[in-house]
Amino acid sequence: MTTTAPPPLPGGAAVSLPVTASPTVSVVVLSWRLGAELLTCLAALADQVGAPPFEVVLVQNGASPAARAAASQVTGAVVVDLPENAGFGGGCAAGAARARGTSLVFLNDDAVVDRGWLAALAARAQAPDRPVAVGSLLLDTDGQVQEAGSRVLSSAGTLQLGRGASLDEARAAGLLESRPVDYCSAAALWVERSAFDLVGGFDELFTPAYFEDVDLQFRLRLRLGRDVVVEPSAVAHHASGASTGSDPLYREFLGLRNGRAFSARWAATLADAPEADAPLAELCTVREPLLTNPSTDDAAAGATGVGGPHPAVAGDYVRWLSGEVSRLRADLAAAAERVAGLDALRADHADLQAVHHETLQTSHGMMLHIQHLESETMLDHLKDAIRHRDRDKDRPR
Numbered sequence: 001m002t003t004t005a006p007p008p009l010p011g012g013a014a015v016s017l018p019v020t021a022s023p024t025v026s027v028v029v030l031s032w033r034l035g036a037e038l039l040t041c042l043a044a045l046a047d048q049v050g051a052p053p054f055e056v057v058l059v060q061n062g063a064s065p066a067a068r069a070a071a072s073q074v075t076g077a078v079v080v081d082l083p084e085n086a087g088f089g090g091g092c093a094a095g096a097a098r099a100r101g102t103s104l105v106f107l108n109d110d111a112v113v114d115r116g117w118l119a120a121l122a123a124r125a126q127a128p129d130r131p132v133a134v135g136s137l138l139l140d141t142d143g144q145v146q147e148a149g150s151r152v153l154s155s156a157g158t159l160q161l162g163r164g165a166s167l168d169e170a171r172a173a174g175l176l177e178s179r180p181v182d183y184c185s186a187a188a189l190w191v192e193r194s195a196f197d198l199v200g201g202f203d204e205l206f207t208p209a210y211f212e213d214v215d216l217q218f219r220l221r222l223r224l225g226r227d228v229v230v231e232p233s234a235v236a237h238h239a240s241g242a243s244t245g246s247d248p249l250y251r252e253f254l255g256l257r258n259g260r261a262f263s264a265r266w267a268a269t270l271a272d273a274p275e276a277d278a279p280l281a282e283l284c285t286v287r288e289p290l291l292t293n294p295s296t297d298d299a300a301a302g303a304t305g306v307g308g309p310h311p312a313v314a315g316d317y318v319r320w321l322s323g324e325v326s327r328l329r330a331d332l333a334a335a336a337e338r339v340a341g342l343d344a345l346r347a348d349h350a351d352l353q354a355v356h357h358e359t360l361q362t363s364h365g366m367m368l369h370i371q372h373l374e375s376e377t378m379l380d381h382l383k384d385a386i387r388h389r390d391r392d393k394d395r396p397r
Contacts, residue, residue: 014073014074014075015039015042015043015046015073015074015075016046016074016075016076017042017045017046017055017056017074017075017076017077018046018053018054018055018056018076019055019076020053020054020055022053022100023053023054023055023100023101024052024053024054024101024102024103025051025052025053025054025055025101025102025103025104025105025118025122025190026054026055026056026057026095026096026099026100026101026103026104026105026193027045027054027055027056027057027105027107027118028057028059028092028095028096028099028104028105028106028107029041029042029045029056029057029058029059029095029107029108029109030059030061030088030091030092030095030108030109031058031059031060031061031063031067031070031071031109032061032062032063032064032067032085032091032109033063033064033066033067034066034067034070034109034110035064035066035067035069035070036070037109037110037239038067038070038071038109039070039073039074040112041107041108041109041110041111041112041113042056042058042074042077044112044113044114044115044117045107045113045118046076047115048113048115048116048117048118048119049115049116049119050116050119051118051119051122052118052119052122054101054105054118055077055078055099055100055101056076056077056078057077057078057080057095057096057098057099058071058074058077058078058079058080059080059082059091059092059094059095060079060080060081060082061082061085061086061090061091061094062082062083062084062085062086067109078098078099080094080095080097080098082094085208086207086208087204087207087208087209088186088202088207088208088209088212089201089202089203089204089206089207089208089209089212090202090204090207090208092106092186092201092202093201093202096193096196096201099193101193102192102193102194103122103125103190103191103192103193104190104191104192104193104196105118105121105188105189105190105191106186106187106188106189106191107187107188107236108186108187108188108238110187110238110239110240111138111187111188111236111237111238111239112236112237112238113136113188113234113235113236113237114234114235114236114237116233116234117136117188117234117235117236118234120231120233120234120235121134121136121190121231121234122190124178124190124229124231124233124234125190125192129226129227129229130226131180131226131227131228131229132191132192132195132220132221132224132226132227132228133184133189133190133191133192133195133217133220133228133229134184134189134190134228134229134230134231134234135147135149135181135183135184135185135188135189135190135228135229135230135231136184136185136187136188136189136230136231136234136235136236137176137230137231137232137233137234137235137236138185138187138188138236138237138238138240139235139236139237139238140237140238140240141237141238141239143166143167144164144165144166145162145163145164145165145166145167145169145170145175146160146163146238146240147160147161147162147163147184147185148161148162148170148175148176148230148232149161149175149179149181149182149183149184149229149230150181150182150183150184150185150214151181151182151274151276151278151283152182152183152214152269152270152273152284153270153273153274153275153276154270154271154272154273155263155270156259156260156262156263156266156270157259158183158214159276160185161175161181161280162175174280175232175280176232177232178229178230178231178232178233179229179230179280179281180227180228180229180281180283181228181229181230181283182214182217182218182228182283182284183213183214183217183218183228184213184217184228184229184230185213185238186212186213186216187236187238187240188234188236188238189213191216191220195220195223195224196216196220198223198224199216199219199220199223200219201216202215202216203215203216205258205261205265206258206261206262208254209254209258210254210255210258210259211258211259211261211262212258214262215262215265215266218266218269218284218286218289219289221286222286222287222288222289264290265289265290266286266287266289266290267290268287268288268289269284269285269286269287269289270284272285
């Protein structure tokens with residue numbers, strides 16, 4: 001397998017996307033805060049070969065000035081302008097509402113696809129087994145595997161299959177063959193349009209991000225009874241995390257919050273999920289989800305700009321941060337106690353070393369004294385023996 005991601009565009013270069021009256025595929029690209037990366041992503045789409053007629057639906061998802069400036073250099077896209085960030089699922093829904101294709105492809109603006117990417121997805125989607133969704137082989141920017149399909153664990157944790165492996169290692173492990181998987185990342189995902197509409201698309205429960213793609217694909221598998229597959233010949237180079245917020249605490253909070261919601265909804269499915277090291281063919285058996293959603297606080301508190309938490313989770317985020325601060329303060333106090341204890345032990349250790357040194361010196365002195373006494377005793381014995389010998393010699397025989 002060879003990968004041919006196009007190089008970054010020079011500054012100021014324009015991108016001309018294909019325009020067609022009757023697209024069969026709609027590629028939905030969310031634009032939030034990236035500028036140069038967005039242009040590179042769209043240039044790779046303009047460079048596709050062998051693909052079915054397609055359109056690009058560019059969603060300005062509460063986009064930053066840099067993202068808007070980049071979009072102004074693009075022609076041929078269907079533009080959906082959302083004044084505020086609707087989250088990943090909401091932005092994709094807005095793009096899907098404007099899409100004309102019978103198939104939808106969701107693509108992150110931090111992904112750069114190979115020239116034959118869309119053709120490979122289309123061919124796999126039209127294969128006799130008619131998968132309900134087709135995922136891409138995601139590679140890191142250094143060429144290592146980021147994901148060749150993913151597995152869902154009983155903890156609701158997710159395992160990106162092949163992560164960190166070279167292409168040769170992934171091939172040896174059987175990861176570079178198209179096969180059913182639990183789910184594929186929506187960073188570069190093909191979904192049958194009618195199936196997407198049938199299940200209601202991405203669920204707002206997971207706004208603004210994380211687990212909405214896993215939840216969607218579980219619902220697709222359950223409702224349609226068809227597989228989600230990965231197609232390794234459809235290659236996308238993905239700068240993971242570049243299209244999301246840069247605050248690691250916020251990302252951790254979203255992962256934990258939405259992971260709990262996902263776990264509660266799909267508890268019956270997760271109960272007997274395969275182990276992390278199970279054979280590739282072992283998948284989750286998707287069972288009916290809980291009808292009630294976990295309670296969430298949708299109070300629109302906090303910042304609403306490009307850099308702030310999404311309004312739907314701002315209240316939860318503030319409470320989570322407060323809890324984290326309290327926990328960290330408690331950990332800091334406990335650590336201070338441990339340091340004080342170690343200081344005391346160190347002082348005790350110093351005293352013990354002094355006692356040990358003194359004991360060694362005393363022991364050495366005692367040993368020398370004993371040796372001296374023993375030598376004196378031996379000398380007395382020797383003198384006695386000599387006197388007895390001389391006395392014996394002088395005695396008449």
